[in-house]
Amino acid sequence: MFTGQCIKLSRLDGDIAQLVFDRQGDAINKLDRATLLELARVVALLAADSSIRGVLVSSAKDKFIVGADIKEFGELFSRDDSALDAHMKWANQIFCDFEDLPVPSVVAINGMALGGGLEFALSGTLRVMADDALIGLPEVSLGLFPGYGGTVRLARLGGAEVAVDWITSGKPRRAAEALAAGVVDAVSPADLLLAQAAELLRQAISGEIDADACRQKKLGALPGDKASRDAIFSQALARLSKSIGQHQPAARMAVEALAQGADCVRDGALDYERQALIRVAKTQAADAMIQAFHNQQALKKLFNRHRANARPVKAAAVLGAGIMGGGIAYTSASKGVPVRLKDISQGQLDLGVAEASKQVGRQIKNGRLSEDKGQKVLASILPQLDYAGFADRDVVVEAVVENMKIKHAVLAELETVVGPNTIIASNTSSLRIDEIAAPLLRPENFVGMHFFNPVPVMALVEIIKGSRTSEVAVSTAVDYAVTMGKTPIVVQDCPGFLVNRILTPYVRAFIDLVADGVDFVRIDRVMEDFGWPMGPAYLMDVVGIDTGCHVFDVISAGYPQRMPKQERNALAVMVANKRYGQKNGIGFYRYENDPNGKPKKTVAEDSYQLLKSIQSAQPKEVSDQEISERMMLSSILEAARALEDGVVATAGELDVAMLLGIGYPPYLGGPLKYADWLGLPKIVELGEKYAHLGPQYRVTEKIRQMAAGGVRFYG
DSSP states (O other): OEEOSSEEEEEETTTEEEEEEOOTTSSSOOOOHHHHHHHHHHHHHHHHOTTOOEEEEEESSSSSBOOOOGGGHHHHHTSOHHHHHHHHHHHHHHHHHHHTOSSOEEEEEOSEEETHHHHHHHHSSEEEEETTOEEEOOGGGGTOOOOSSHHHHHHHHHOHHHHHHHHHHOOOEEHHHHHHHTSSSEEEOGGGHHHHHHHHHHHHHHTSSOHHHHHHHTTSSOOSOHHHHHHHHHHHHHHHHHTTTTTOTHHHHHHHHHHHHTTSOHHHHHHHHHHHHHHHHTSHHHHHHHHHHHHHHHHHHHHHHHHHHSOOOSOEEEESOHHHHHHHHHHHHHTTOOEEEEOSOHHHHHHHHHHHHHHHHHHHHTTSSOHHHHHHHHHTEEEESSOTTGGGOSEEEEOOOSOHHHHHHHHHHHHTTSOTTOEEEEOOSSSOHHHHTTTOSOGGGEEEEEEOSSTTTOOEEEEEEOTTOOHHHHHHHHHHHHHTTOEEEEEEOOTTTTHHHHHHHHHHHHHHHHHTTOOHHHHHHHHHHHTOSSOHHHHHHHHOHHHHHHHHHHHHHTSTTTSOOOSSOHHHHHHHTTOOBGGGTBSSEEEEEOTTSOEEEEEOTHHHHHHGGGSOSSOOOOOHHHHHHHHHHHHHHHHHHHHHTTSSSOHHHHHHHHHHHHOOOGGGTSHHHHHHHHOHHHHHHHHHHHGGGOGGGSOOHHHHHHHHHTOOSOO
16 A cells, blocks of 8 residues: 555555554654654545544564654754644644544554654554554653653543653553553453454444444543543643742643643644643753753763774672772663672771672662562672782772772782783872873773762763773773763863763852852752752752862862962861761751651751861852853853863864763753853853953853854854
8 A cells, every 4th residue: 555664554464454654764653754754644645535444553673652753853853833833733643644534443552652653653543562662752851751742632531630641751651550540441462462463453443342432532632530630731840840840841831831731632732732842842951951962862872883993891899898889880780790899907898798788689679670670789799808819800890998009009019910902991089091001001991980979870880081091991981881881971181081081160159159148048049049959059959069179179279270278268178177068967957867768957056166267257149140151151161171271072072971971960951061051142241241250250252253154162
């Protein structure tokens, strides 16, 4: 009947049509423009053929449809509102025409149906889902929400509560949950999926299943009591306004569209969805979060190139236990790479093993790991006080204390017991890789591998290339990090590397504001309102003020002209008074554990008295806007300098590192994407506004040239 590049339509048993998604030359099906064009032709053919009694829909791939082609979003969302509206109307009409076919249709969902893939499945009369498949509407992770009828059909099939939950969370759902919610009509073993879908279609054709009633359910108003529905929407909106609603409005706007269209028939509700999507597509969050997705995709291609150049890592070791070493060992072992965990202290070794055991126990409790698998993970971590077995390790991660003399001694000894091709990676957060490598005989095998704490949770790993580090060593470290489930970013050796280098001026801006007499609690509130997960004072408490102060001083010393030494500052005052933050219960804030053992902060009033010693006698009048401008400008300018210096290869890699490493607000997309959103002329203007505060606020000549020429960090 029809054979295209994305869809095949054929007759099955004479009067049954089989529509198969099978994108040629690709491993997956995507709902891109080419697929939609073919789908429109196929639906028209079906509507015109009166001999067809039913339609069976399936996929020839391992997955049904993974969603829209996000690469098309840039061009699509750059259109003006009327052009975007026309596209959305056209696409939605295809789905409606399929839904309105005079014969029943059954969609067989295998593997995965996400985003537009699930939206198309919802337009079918009935759905049968493989028991190992996943479905969901993950658009909120891109600052968007479903635009091909997802809010309308999901709500009418599953009810208001299901629609709100699925759309605002974006989480994928398993078959049992989908069946219980009424989103699918049957669940089948994967190998019997097509047979069960065909049987369901037979029942719909014969009248055993009322196909018309199934279709009508999606054409009218939302089911359920209006008061109950309104309560669900109101509660969701209140919750979202307290969390991410201000900066990431997609979830809130989706709920509003749901509420507006609840009493409408399908087409009226689709109008509300479409109009809201056009608005959300133009937001800063959507622009930034789509760019972040593209950045991650570019990294995956880069990782594949590194893998081709890497030495296989089948066995690893961690030198230096404790919580950090134990976390690295657990993360490696949990991904199938066995680890020898060494320390010179039995106490530290016990601490590292306890950390690994805690992580395994947490995974078992959460249902992510079976008891048997958890025991196998722990069994693949071998704690030891000597170097036995180190000769056959492919990678050894050194995680001893941040002291150059100790690292020199440990690494010089380590090099004598490992194989000639073993890669040695130093987990350092502030010490220069070239300086650490000074005593090594094989510096080409030495690389930095900076894990962020807590290791099992934080996705970022900085891979630091020294001047004598080989490309093979870099690629092997990258590949090992990817195997561990991390996102590695390759950076050049410099004080602070990338993330901590950019974070240091941000912290210095905080210190300057405190010195100006601004309340640290107010600074935290302003920056948390701006979108940061925690303000700078709270961040320092969580990191450990003694640790943060040390790293701050080391990195600042590497850039003395831009970051001159500050003998007395807010961090130094806290350290001098043994106020280290959460680790000892008192920092800028005071901490006490709640009933679940989680530290709960309260304002420590005596912090104000301590800070008076470094504050000006006459506090300056500083607005909330000035607080956020000074804090954010400092990170943008240092990010631009790092890119100019070649510390990182691309703006995308830099922004991913900042999003993953320190929780840079997702709706900004990273410091360089944020700079593009503001416009570089605005960055120049802000630099001139605050240049009197010191050299870290001064704009580089490169940024001035880019601003004058209308150039952006992202094309």
